[in-house]
Amino acid sequence: MRLYTQSMLQDYLDCPRRFQLRYVQNLNWPAPRSTPIIAQEEHEEAGARFHRLVQQYYLGLPQTAIERLASTPDLLRWWKNFLESPYRPPHPFPGARRFTEALLSFPVHAEARLVARFDLVQMDSDGHVLIVDWKTSRKRPHPFSLLQRMQTRLYRFLLVAAGQSWRNGEAIMPSQVEMLYWFAEYPQDPIRFSYSQEEYQRDSEWFPRLIQEIENATVFPATDEERLCRYCAYRSYCARGVRAGSWEEMDEETEAASVFDVNFEQVAEIAF
Numbered sequence: 001m002r003l004y005t006q007s008m009l010q011d012y013l014d015c016p017r018r019f020q021l022r023y024v025q026n027l028n029w030p031a032p033r034s035t036p037i038i039a040q041e042e043h044e045e046a047g048a049r050f051h052r053l054v055q056q057y058y059l060g061l062p063q064t065a066i067e068r069l070a071s072t073p074d075l076l077r078w079w080k081n082f083l084e085s086p087y088r089p090p091h092p093f094p095g096a097r098r099f100t101e102a103l104l105s106f107p108v109h110a111e112a113r114l115v116a117r118f119d120l121v122q123m124d125s126d127g128h129v130l131i132v133d134w135k136t137s138r139k140r141p142h143p144f145s146l147l148q149r150m151q152t153r154l155y156r157f158l159l160v161a162a163g164q165s166w167r168n169g170e171a172i173m174p175s176q177v178e179m180l181y182w183f184a185e186y187p188q189d190p191i192r193f194s195y196s197q198e199e200y201q202r203d204s205e206w207f208p209r210l211i212q213e214i215e216n217a218t219v220f221p222a223t224d225e226e227r228l229c230r231y232c233a234y235r236s237y238c239a240r241g242v243r244a245g246s247w248e249e250m251d252e253e254t255e256a257a258s259v260f261d262v263n264f265e266q267v268a269e270i271a272f
Contacts, residue, residue, distance in 0.1 A: 002112045010150040020220035021234045046074050047136035054134055055100045078184035085187040095125035106162040108208045116158050129172055131155055131179040140186045156195045157203040174200040
């Protein structure tokens with residue numbers, strides 16, 4: 001059974017060659033995505049730790065105990081922003097069902113499944129279903145750019161296609177679904193997306209076609225968008241340079257792509 005995550009599909013759409021090197025040939029990353037390396041790694045580690053703090057909060061651990069784990073200035077600032085934000089789902093919330101760091105998958109055919117790990121899904125008693133994703137990126141992406149990202153498209157689709165298992169078998173209608181991106185650096189300015197029956201129908205047809213295209217592919221061309229190569233760890237394989245781009249100069253789209261990778265990467269190797 002082959003599993004496809006949002007980051008895998010985004011890699012394929014951004015650059016089929018990167019998808020091939022990373023997931024088909026299973027090559028290790030030969031170079032840093034950006035420099036300075038330590039700054040990038042420290043930021044990504046802090047982001048992962050922030051996700052764990054929020055998960056512990058929604059599991060019911062005392063706030064004072066969680067705050068002691070916010071051991072860096074960034075973590076402490078993000079944590080305080082989280083607690084003070086009016087956009088985070090309240091805790092506790094009577095009548096709601098919550099799932100944190102929860103996996104959901106859906107078969108697109110007998111040998112392939114779409115899979116995602118959700119930071120938080122809240123199902124209210126009135127039928128409203130909220131997907132919340134915590135972002136620690138330094139820049140707030142443009143809403144249109146974020147709407148085009150695979151995460152937004154896949155997560156809403158998966159929740160409708162397979163989320164009934166989280167609601168005692170009751171179907172979830174697309175119009176009941178909302179996705180909220182909350183930014184630790186911009187706590188008062190989240191980005192929200194609703195969903196519709198038309199979008200769900202489109203996605204129901206598009207995802208199987210995309211997976212079939214990937215599995216039938218024999219050629220994986222490198223992207224024509226060479227600006228993306230500056231932050232690609234595989235650029236040396238394609239003679240697209242050996243020096244990483246500057247972390248400070250990352251644009252919002254490239255940074256968002258790298259941060260999204262943190263959510264769920266432990267998937268089965270693809271056998272072609």
